[in-house]
Amino acid sequence: xxxxxxxxxxxxxxxxxxxxxxxxxxxxxxxxxxxxxxxxxxxxxxxxxxxxxxxxxxxxxxxxxxxxxxxxxxxxxxxxxxxxxxxxxxxxxxxxxxxxxxxxxxxxxxxxxxxxxxxxxxxxxxxxxxxxxxxxxxxxxxxxxxxxxxxxxxxxxxxxxxxxxxxxxxxxxxxxxxxxxxxxxxxxxxxxxxxxxxxxxxxxxxxxxxxxxxxxxx
Numbered sequence: 038x039x040x041x042x043x044x045x046x047x048x049x050x051x052x053x054x055x056x057x058x059x060x061x062x063x064x065x066x067x068x069x070x071x072x073x074x075x076x077x078x079x080x081x082x083x084x085x086x087x088x089x090x091x092x093x094x095x096x097x098x099x100x101x102x103x104x105x106x107x108x109x110x111x112x113x114x115x116x117x118x119x120x121x122x123x124x125x126x127x128x129x130x131x132x133x134x135x136x137x138x139x140x141x142x143x144x145x146x147x148x149x150x151x152x153x154x155x156x157x158x159x160x161x162x163x164x165x166x167x168x169x170x171x172x173x174x175x176x177x178x179x180x181x182x183x184x185x186x187x188x189x190x191x192x193x194x195x196x197x198x199x200x201x202x203x204x205x206x207x208x209x210x211x212x213x214x215x216x217x218x219x220x221x222x223x224x225x226x227x228x229x230x231x232x233x234x235x236x237x238x239x240x241x242x243x244x245x246x247x248x249x250x251x252x253x254x255x
Contacts, residue, residue: 044224044228048215048225051211051215052208052211052212052228052229052232054206054211055206055207055208055210055211056208056232056236058125058205058206058207059194059197059207059208059236060236062125062128062129062132062197062200062205062207063190063193063194063197063236063240065129065133066129066132066133066136066193066197067136067190067193068133069129069130069133069137070132070133070134070135070136070137070140070189070193071137071140072137073133073134073136073137073138073140073141074136074137074138074139074140074141074143074144075140075141075144076092076141077092077095077096077137077138077140077141078092078140078141078142078144078145078148079092080092081093081096081141081145082145082148092141095138095141096138096141096142098138099134099135099137099138099139100138100139100142104131104132104135104196104199105199105202107131107134107135108127108128108131108132108199108200108202108203109202109203110131111127111130111131111134112124112127112128112131112203115127124200124203124204124205125205127203128197128199128200128203128205132193132196132197132199132200135193135196136189136192136193136196139189139192140186140189143182143185143186143189144178144182146181146182147178147179147181147182148174148178150178150181151174151177151178155173155174156169156173156174159173180248183244183247183248184244184248186244187240187241187244190240190244191237191240191241194233194236194237194240195233195237198233201213208229208232208233209229211229212225212226212228212229
C-alpha cells in the first residue's frame with residue numbers, strides 16, 4: 038500500500054498531464070472525424086461521379102490499412118512533400134482521417150435507414166429541403182447513429198496509444214518511460230490500462246446521457 042501511495046505521489050502528475058493530452062487529441066479527433074465522415078458520406082451518396090470516386094477510395098484505403106501505418110504516412114511520409122507536422126498535429130490528423138472513414142459509413146447507413154417516403158411526404162406538404170433535413174431527417178438519423186458513433190469515439194480514444202510511436206507523450210509513452218527507469222512493467226501497464234478504462238467509461242456514460250436526453254425531448 039505504501040508503494041502505491043508513493044507511486045501516485047511521484048508519477049501521478051505525469052499521468053495526469055498525459056491523460057489531458059489524450060483527452061485533447063481525442064476531442065480534436067472526434068470533431069475532425071465527424072467533418073471528414075460527413076463529407077465522405079455525402080460524397081459517396083452524391084450524384085457526381087468524381088465525388089463518389091474520391092469518397093469510395095478514401096473509405097476503401099483507410100478501412101483496408103492499419104491505423105499505425107496511416108500515422109507513419111502522415112508523420113514520416115507527408116514531410117517529403119515539404120509539409121511538416123508536429124507529432125501532436127500529425128497524430129490528430131492521422132487519427133481523424135482514420136476515424137472519419139468509419140464515421141462516413143455510420144452516417145451513410147443512418148441516412149439510408151430513413152424511409153424515402155418521409156422526405157417525399159414532407160415535400161408534398163410544402164416543406165423545404167432544409168426544413169425537412171433539420172426537423173425530420175437529422176433527429177432520426179442522430180438517434181440511429183449515436184451508439185455506433187460512441188463506439189467509434191471510444192476506438193479513437195484508445196488509438197491515441199499508437200501516437201507513442203511518434204513521440205507524443207500520451208499515457209502509453211509515459212508508462213513506457215517509467216518502466217524503462219523502474220523495470221516494473223506489470224504495475225505501470227496496469228495503471229495505464231486503468232486510466233484508459235476510466236476515460237472510456239466516462240465517454241460511454243456521457244454518450245448514454247446524451248442519448249437519454251435526446252429520447253426525452255423527441
